[in-house]
Structures are given as C-alpha cells and as structure tokens.
Amino acid sequence: MRIAFLVAPEGVEQVELTAPWEAVTETGDIPVLVSTEPGRIQAFDHLDKADAFPVDAVVGDVTARDFGALVLPGGVANPDSLRMNDAAVAFVKEFFEQGLPVAAICHAPWTLVEADVLRGRTLTSWPSLRTDIRNAGGTHVDEPVRICDAGPNVLITSRKPDDLPEFCNAFVTEFAKTGVTAS
Template identity: 45%
Template sequence: MSTQLQNRTLAILATDGFEQSELMQPKADLEAAGATVHVVSLKDGEIKGWDQDDWGQSVAVDKTVSEATVSDYDALVLPGGQINPDLLRADADAVAFVKAFAEAGMPIAAVCHAPWVVIEAGLAEGRDMTSYMSIRTDLKNAGATVHDKEVVVCQNGPFTLITSRKPEDLDAFGKAIIETVASMEAA
C-alpha cells in the first residue's frame, strides 16, 4: 500500500443509483494510496449501485450529509451514473455540502454525469471541465469551457475541480485526485 495519502480523509457523496465502477474504483484507488474514505449519503444504512444496465452492489454509508462535517475531509469525490447525480442535485443539503467544499478551498472531483451536481452548486462557470458527452451542453450553458479529455484538472479559482468523462477514464481520474490531494499542504 502506498502512503501518498496517509492521514488524508476523503468523502464520496453518493446515493442510490451511483454508477458502480465510478464509486468502487476511486474508493479502492484512494484507499490503496493510504487515504481513509467515507461514503456520505442522503440516508443511512446502505445505498445501491447501478452496474451498466441493472442494479449492482450495495455499499455501506459511513455518514449522512446531515452528520458529515466538511472540515473533517480533504477532498470530495462525486461518482456519476444518471440516477445518482440527478437525485443529489435535487437535494438542498447535498448541494450545500458540495458548495461548502468549494468555499473551504478543497478539491472536488466529479465523473460522468456528476458535473450536474457541480452545476447545481453554481461552481461550473469559468471552469475548464469535461463530462459524459450527453451533458456537455449543460456544462456549456452553465458557463464552463468543455474539453473532450479523459481528465481535466482546473485550478483557477479558490478550489481545484477534477472532472472525467466515463468509466473508461477512471484510472486517470483516480491518479489526478491522488496527485491533487497529495500536493496539498498539510492542514
């Protein structure tokens, strides 16, 4: 196990319908780099993933959004899928949680359809971003500059925003999150 992210704690914000690989692989990558990773959700217990075209595995929730404190974390990861980010962006507490990471200057990473949540939090304008192809117009309409790349790391503004397009980009996505968090000064 790497110790790149030792003493770092990251939150993954997700709810039912998260794209299975987009939560599981980043979580595994971050833990392999030495981080503690908490799954934060709208409800306690477990949340159920979506695995390509049917329901997938369930994942234990470590904290609800109402229990989680942004200052306990070093970064936020938003997995995609269509269902998960659509539910999150409609939840005022989840959107406020995302905004709080930006206000604290902490990195936010979003893959696939998860940039919908970034848009809802008002954090896309003036940012370089990528996403799943079907929501790129949404990003443009929110004021982002859209790129078709496996990962885009945008460091302009008070926080770093990391975005990726799809499950095939998860290796680059995980690497970008690890590099960004590892380069942060110790809190």
C-alpha cells in the first residue's frame, strides 16, 4: 500500500517525519513524500534546520485515491503552512471523504481543523491546539495516542515526539486493518 506523507516545503519536525516513515517502510508499505511544491523539503529539529528530503509528488498532481492512507507529521510551521494551501487542505479532506485512515501527530491537527473534518471526533495533539480542536467541533484529550472511528474513517492522533513509538505502532496496526490499496 502507498502511504502519503503530506508536508510543507519547510518546517516539518524531522523525527515526526522519519520515525513514521521508517515504521511504514518496515511493514513493506511504500511511503510517498507529498508536498505543495516540487524539489526538496526542509525538515527541522525544533527551531534548527535539520535534513532536506526529496519530494515524490506535488499535492495538486495526486488524489487520495492514489494512496491507502495519510500521515501528517507535525512541527509548528509545517501544518500552519499547509492549512494556508487550498490544494493541501482539499487533499486532506479527500481522505476523510474516501473513508481512508489518517494519522496526525503534534501540531498536524491544525490542517485537520482547516479541512473541517473534526466535528464529533475525539483526538489528541500538542496541548496548544486544544481550543482550535474544540472550536472545530472535536473533543481534545491528553493521551499519548487516540484512535477515533467515530466518523467516515479511522483517525489516529498523538501528542508529541515522545509518543512516537506508541503512535507508529497504533497507525501501522490501524492501516493494516483497512485492507485498502491505492487504485
């Protein structure tokens, strides 16, 4: 199964990209780096530049149907940039409309807020997103990982890099349950 990893050209928290990427690779699934621009994305270690990674696909050139699931890594600047890009927001929303699983960590739910897909959903995130999630119709909980199936798809969320082992285990397990493959 091909798994989309949606990130902005700059600002993704590197470990929130690389740890889930490795978890997907270990399952035999294929991670695909999708961004709003071609070329390379610049990852960060909190506020310091880290490594750059090649973009595999531009968000306007792919659809949710090209993938079996979506991973949204965090970093403060990453989801803030994505939520300002109409094509990125539409891409995220399409996963929910297609009933495909989505995993988001740390600040990544900001993009979910913008996509208006959190009504009636329970999720966790970095604590500063609590009010945004509530205002978007969701329920925020403070847990390492939350799996919510109270909607058209399974939503797996996590709070921070310290939760990555639980997050990766949860989303890999949930993605495997779907049996969905990209068309």
